[in-house]
Amino acid sequence: MVELAEMTPTVTAAPPALKAESKNVSFFYGAFQALKKVNVNIADKKVTALIGPSGCGKTTFLRCFNRMHDLYPGNRYQGEILLHPEGVNIIGPEVDPIEVRMRINMVFQKANPFPKSIYENVAYGLRIRETNSRSVLDGKVEQALRHAALWDEVKDRLQNLAFALSGGQQQRLCIARALATDPEIVLFDEPTSALDPIATARIEELIGELKKSVTILIVTHNMQQAARVSDYTGFMYLGELVEFDVTGKIFTNPSNKLTEDYVTGRFG
Amino acid sequence: MTSTTDIKAIIRRHRTRDAAFAVLGMVCLLVCIATLMALLVDLAIDGVGRLSPGFLTSFPSRFPGKAGILSAWVGTILVMLVTALAAVPLGVAAGIYLEEYARKNWLTTIIEINIANLAGVPSIVYGLMALGLFVYQFHLGQSILTAGLTLALLILPIVIIATRESIRAIPGSIREAAYALGATKWQAIKHHVLPYSTGGILTGVIIGLSRAIGESAPLITIGALTFIAFLPPAPVQRTFPFVNFDWLASPFTVMPIQLFNWVSRPQQAFHLNAAAAGLVLMAMTLAMNGIAIYVRYHSRKRIKW
Amino acid sequence: MTTATAPLIRRPPTATRFARRPAGRIKRLRERLIETLLFLAAASSIAITAGIVGILFFESLAFFKQVSLVDFLTDRQWTPLFDDAHYGILPLLSGTLVTAGVALAFALPVGTVTAIYLSEYAPHKVREVVKPFLELLSAVPTVVFGYFALLFVTPLLQRIIPGLPGFNMLSAGLVMGVMIIPYVSSISEDAMKAVPMHIREASYAVGATRFQTSVRVIVPSAMSGISSAYVLGFSRAIGETMVVAIAAGMQPNFTWNPTEPAATITAYIVQVALGDLPHGTIGYQTIFAAGLTLMLMTLAFNIAGYFLRKRYREIY
Numbered sequence: 001m002v003e004l005a006e007m008t009p010t011v012t013a014a015p016p017a018l019k020a021e022s023k024n025v026s027f028f029y030g031a032f033q034a035l036k037k038v039n040v041n042i043a044d045k046k047v048t049a050l051i052g053p054s055g056c057g058k059t060t061f062l063r064c065f066n067r068m069h070d071l072y073p074g075n076r077y078q079g080e081i082l083l084h085p086e087g088v089n090i091i092g093p094e095v096d097p098i099e100v101r102m103r104i105n106m107v108f109q110k111a112n113p114f115p116k117s118i119y120e121n122v123a124y125g126l127r128i129r130e131t132n133s134r135s136v137l138d139g140k141v142e143q144a145l146r147h148a149a150l151w152d153e154v155k156d157r158l159q160n161l162a163f164a165l166s167g168g169q170q171q172r173l174c175i176a177r178a179l180a181t182d183p184e185i186v187l188f189d190e191p192t193s194a195l196d197p198i199a200t201a202r203i204e205e206l207i208g209e210l211k212k213s214v215t216i217l218i219v220t221h222n223m224q225q226a227a228r229v230s231d232y233t234g235f236m237y238l239g240e241l242v243e244f245d246v247t248g249k250i251f252t253n254p255s256n257k258l259t260e261d262y263v264t265g266r267f268g
Numbered sequence: 269m270t271s272t273t274d275i276k277a278i279i280r281r282h283r284t285r286d287a288a289f290a291v292l293g294m295v296c297l298l299v300c301i302a303t304l305m306a307l308l309v310d311l312a313i314d315g316v317g318r319l320s321p322g323f324l325t326s327f328p329s330r331f332p333g334k335a336g337i338l339s340a341w342v343g344t345i346l347v348m349l350v351t352a353l354a355a356v357p358l359g360v361a362a363g364i365y366l367e368e369y370a371r372k373n374w375l376t377t378i379i380e381i382n383i384a385n386l387a388g389v390p391s392i393v394y395g396l397m398a399l400g401l402f403v404y405q406f407h408l409g410q411s412i413l414t415a416g417l418t419l420a421l422l423i424l425p426i427v428i429i430a431t432r433e434s435i436r437a438i439p440g441s442i443r444e445a446a447y448a449l450g451a452t453k454w455q456a457i458k459h460h461v462l463p464y465s466t467g468g469i470l471t472g473v474i475i476g477l478s479r480a481i482g483e484s485a486p487l488i489t490i491g492a493l494t495f496i497a498f499l500p501p502a503p504v505q506r507t508f509p510f511v512n513f514d515w516l517a518s519p520f521t522v523m524p525i526q527l528f529n530w531v532s533r534p535q536q537a538f539h540l541n542a543a544a545a546g547l548v549l550m551a552m553t554l555a556m557n558g559i560a561i562y563v564r565y566h567s568r569k570r571i572k573w
Numbered sequence: 574m575t576t577a578t579a580p581l582i583r584r585p586p587t588a589t590r591f592a593r594r595p596a597g598r599i600k601r602l603r604e605r606l607i608e609t610l611l612f613l614a615a616a617s618s619i620a621i622t623a624g625i626v627g628i629l630f631f632e633s634l635a636f637f638k639q640v641s642l643v644d645f646l647t648d649r650q651w652t653p654l655f656d657d658a659h660y661g662i663l664p665l666l667s668g669t670l671v672t673a674g675v676a677l678a679f680a681l682p683v684g685t686v687t688a689i690y691l692s693e694y695a696p697h698k699v700r701e702v703v704k705p706f707l708e709l710l711s712a713v714p715t716v717v718f719g720y721f722a723l724l725f726v727t728p729l730l731q732r733i734i735p736g737l738p739g740f741n742m743l744s745a746g747l748v749m750g751v752m753i754i755p756y757v758s759s760i761s762e763d764a765m766k767a768v769p770m771h772i773r774e775a776s777y778a779v780g781a782t783r784f785q786t787s788v789r790v791i792v793p794s795a796m797s798g799i800s801s802a803y804v805l806g807f808s809r810a811i812g813e814t815m816v817v818a819i820a821a822g823m824q825p826n827f828t829w830n831p832t833e834p835a836a837t838i839t840a841y842i843v844q845v846a847l848g849d850l851p852h853g854t855i856g857y858q859t860i861f862a863a864g865l866t867l868m869l870m871t872l873a874f875n876i877a878g879y880f881l882r883k884r885y886r887e888i889y
Contacts, residue, residue: 066778068774068777068778071773071774071777073696073697096279096283098279098282098283098780098781098782099275099276099279099780101777101778101779101780102275102279102779102780105778105779106774106778108771108774108775108778110771112769112771112772112774112775113775114772114775114776114790114794115772115793115794116793124776124779124781124789124790125779125780127789128779128780128781128785128789129275129278129780130278174775177775177779178778178779181779181780279780282782282784282785283782285782285784286782286783286784286785289686289689289690289694289783289784289787290690290694290783292686292690293686293687293689293690293691293694293695294690296683296686296687296690297687297690297691297703299683299751300683300687300706300707300710300751300754300755301703301706303710303751304706304709304710304713306721306725307713307717307718307721307725310721310724310725311717311720311721314724357614358614358617359614361610361611361614361615362611362614362615362617362618364611365608365611365612365614365615366615369608369611369612370615378619379615379616379618379619382618382619382622383618385622385875386618386621386622388804388805388808388871388875389625389808389812389868389871390808390809390811390812390813390814390839390867390868390871391812391814392812392814392839392842392843392864392867393625393629393812393864393867393868394625395842395846396625396628396629396842396860396861396864397621397624397625397628397629399628399846400628400629400631400632400861401624401628404852421621424618424621425618428618452600452604453604453608454603454604454607454608478712479712481714482712482713482714482715482716482717483714483715484714484715484716484814484815485715485814485815485818485839485842485843488843488846488847489842489843489846489860490846491846524714524715524716524815527714527716527717527720528716528719528815528818528819531716531719531720531723531724531819532819539720539724542720543720546714546716546717546720549714549716549717550713550714550717553712553713553714554709554712557708557709557712561705
């Protein structure tokens with residue numbers, strides 16, 4: 001369905017490097033096949049969005065990238081997701097999911113801070129990596145919180161419980177937590193679906209900033225959001241990738257009829 | 269920043285700890301299960317030789333070979349009868365009130381905290397209370413009635429908590445459906461809430477009774493005798509009014525007290541009797557727990573919200 | 574346009590309204606009666622507490638009219654039934670605390686590890702198989718545990734520790750510990766299971782192992798429930814009667830050495846109750862003073878647990 005060879009982006013002069021590529025990725029929840037041979041190329045330091053109606057498999061696909069499916073029994077991957085520059089297949093059974101998660105972090109649909117202080121939430125990933133020096137942690141926590149545009153709001157109350165923050169702040173805290181360990185890719189699973197429009201706008205703005213330093217893969221059911229934040233967009237339907245292209249093209253001149261119907265709101 | 273090889277070393281270390289903890293967890297579980305097995309096997313080896321029809325139909329005796337548990341198991345059944353008759357109506361009613369009627373005020377809060385605390389009161393303290401109150405204030409004597417009521421109070425928190433939990437599991441929409449048809453509160457409870465939560469309540473009651481059946485401390489405290497070579501008067505009789513409540517006032521012994529009595533004696537032959545009584549008591553407890561698991565399983569299967 | 578003379582919807586002539594039937598009044602009365610009865614049932618739990626507290630205080634008061642509180646708390650001997658009567662609670666207290674200490678030193682770590690294992694590690698099938706065994710362990714009557722302690726564990730320990738007396742607090746404490754494990758593990762496990770999955774996922778998503786997630790996230794998040802489990806374990810350990818009465822002996826002995834025999838508060842109560850003490854004598858009153866001490870210890874721990882829980886209350 002998708003001509004991978006033709007995927008030369010026209011937005012920039014020099015084409016971006018390839019960060020990850022999925023090759024014929026299928027996924028099974030027990031006997032149910034949720035993904036059918038999905039092929040997507042993820043460009044380095046760009047935002048790639050996945051859209052599609054609910055149940056189309058976009059979140060399932062996203063969660064393959066840091067092996068979240070390994071947490072539950074009965075799940076099975078097929079195909080390859082190659083992480084570049086090494087070209088290691090991160091869904092291969094010989095690859096340690098923990099190593100994958102150390103390089104690819106995730107922000108969830110609903111903000112899920114730990115019942116700990118703001119500081120400890122951000123420091124968690126570093127502590128997991130046995131970074132315990134106070135000065136290193138202090139620096140990293142501040143950097144991550146600044147990165148997540150939360151520093152000015154919380155710098156005076158780092159020891160307060162994370163639950164004291166508003167919903168939008170909690171989600172930015174979760175973003176800071178994911179950024180603190182310098183991941184190569186950050187996965188966003190509908191990060192604004194539980195937020196009000198103002199908090200949503202801040203997160204979208206933040207994603208635009210983040211792509212300067214990190215590769216982003218975002219799942220959203222909000223087409224406008226995909227159009228606003230992403231460089232590339234893939235449209236998924238019934239576990240298949242229907243179309244993948246530069247975002248502008250998907251929303252203005254999709255080559256597939258199904259994509260056109262979806263982005264123009266005729267179904268979904 | 270940490271290099272890839274460092275990361276690999278860290279992950280390896282964490283994996284080792286993770287695996288070590290998994291082994292530790294399994295060891296802990298095995299310790300529990302092995303102890304349970306050792307207990308059952310030890311009891312069986314010691315006691316199985318004494319198990320015979322005669323053991324079940326004989327009174328205790330000075331001669332270990334002739335002694336049996338007739339008065340003990342009859343006493344246990346009668347005491348459990350009183351316990352169930354007292355604890356179930358009281359506990360279920362209290363549970364219904366707290367879940368369906370109680371308004372959020374200080375009185376309800378006190379009752380709730382109180383029930384939670386009662387569940388943590390040592391059983392022997394219930395015995396002291398029964399000794400002071402039932403035996404000497406109400407003059408009920410060291411009787412089956414006193415024993416049954418004491419154990420009823422002991423398991424009351426279990427019954428109340430089980431009732432509340434199973435009532436809480438019923439969705440509010442069921443009540444609203446009843447109200448929408450014009451039912452009163454009590455009608456909604458009687459026709460819907462109670463029938464749908466029977467399984468859960470019954471499970472709680474059986475679990476409570478299986479705890480009561482093994483309790484001896486409170487009964488010893490109220491002064492239950494350990495040597496009873498007679499049966500209480502029969503609850504049914506041939507002549508009018510066909511039922512007889514004299515048994516309530518009868519002295520008694522129960523299985524765990526009989527067991528305690530035998531295990532406390534120095535002669536080894538009595539220890540074998542104790543093991544045999546322990547086997548019978550375990551069988552009773554197991555049977556009740558088995559019934560509870562069966563009821564829970566079936567009531568869950570029958571109704572799915 | 575509609576005009577005033579031709580309304581869109583015609584108002585019907587007024588008919589019967591809701592009747593105030595006498596049946597309705599009886600119904601309401603019955604509802605009130607039922608509610609009152611149910612309330613009385615719920616309030617009866619307060620009567621039970623009042624009964625417990627009242628009896629313990631009343632009988633203890635009579636006791637403390639004859640024995641000074643200072644003697645009770647400082648005398649190192651407890652021989653109320655001897656001619657040379659001493660009423661020092663310390664020997665019973667030491668027996669209670671040593672047996673409970675042995676039990677908890679065993680039950681709390683094992684129970685917690687078991688809970689973590691069952692909640693975070695064990696595959697569904699293992700859990701299904703193992704949990705009935707744990708439930709069974711908690712259903713074993715305490716006299717049977719006493720039998721097991723005296724006639725199985727003590728002989729076993731005597732091989733390891735030569736010279737261990739037939740009655741000793743170590744064996745009783747260990748068996749009591751096994752008895753308490755299911756309580757500790759099941760309440761702790763419930764608390765850990767109640768931690769929402771998305772909190773767990775957040776930890777795994779940054780690369781944590783199960784062990785790190787359990788220790789750094791799940792246990793702290795479930796601390797409130799775990800502390801209730803510990804408080805319940807403590808209450809059980811100091812209130813347990815039959816295991817210690819059978820296996821630890823009934824001689825009051827002021828010692829902190831678990832390999833010695835000693836009586837606990839509960840064992841003393843059983844010992845007195847087994848005899849024939851006339852109502853109203855000081856010997857009879859001692860068991861209430863002992864019971865009150867036990868009750869106050871339980872209460873103190875429950876209050877401590879309450880504040881602990883308040884500190885660690887679940888916030889997710």
